[in-house]
Amino acid sequence: MCLYSPQQGSFGFALQAVQRYLGTQGSRLPNLSGSSVKRIVNVYGTADILNQVGIGGKRDNLCGVQTINIEIAGATHFDYMRRSDETDPVKREFNRKVSEFVADLTLASDNDTDLDQFLQDKLGEADPDGVWRFNP
Numbered sequence: 001m002c003l004y005s006p007q008q009g010s011f012g013f014a015l016q017a018v019q020r021y022l023g024t025q026g027s028r029l030p031n032l033s034g035s036s037v038k039r040i041v042n043v044y045g046t047a048d049i050l051n052q053v054g055i056g057g058k059r060d061n062l063c064g065v066q067t068i069n070i071e072i073a074g075a076t077h078f079d080y081m082r083r084s085d086e087t088d089p090v091k092r093e094f095n096r097k098v099s100e101f102v103a104d105l106t107l108a109s110d111n112d113t114d115l116d117q118f119l120q121d122k123l124g125e126a127d128p129d130g131v132w133r134f135n136p
Contacts, residue, residue, distance in 0.1 A: 033064030045075025097136035
């Protein structure tokens with residue numbers, strides 16, 4: 001998802017379009033409450049631009065489905081997948097930890113039992129606000 005549109009020359013214009021699409025002015029996302037989808041894993045980093053501008057972050061539900069919220073301390077939008085172009089060794093190691101966590105989480109999210117076990121093994125328990133927090 002691109003939030004900066006050089007053709008429009010404005011970060012704000014692109015941000016407004018995304019916010020409208022995601023529901024601040026009527027969602028275009030489908031309602032999944034009557035489907036077989038029972039939970040959605042919502043992952044976001046504290047330094048993710050989508051979280052910082054109010055598009056990402058904790059959600060009680062998404063598309064009418066209960067969410068499992070997982071916050072990754074310090075992660076940007078570019079840390080979720082492994083990057084081979086990072087030259088700073090500290091940032092490279094941080095990216096490795098975050099991307100491995102996200103990959104393992106994805107594999108564990110295939111069923112409720114594996115997901116619950118993964119979260120408990122890796123993170124212990126959710127915080128009182130219901131958010132599971134990963135500190136790489």
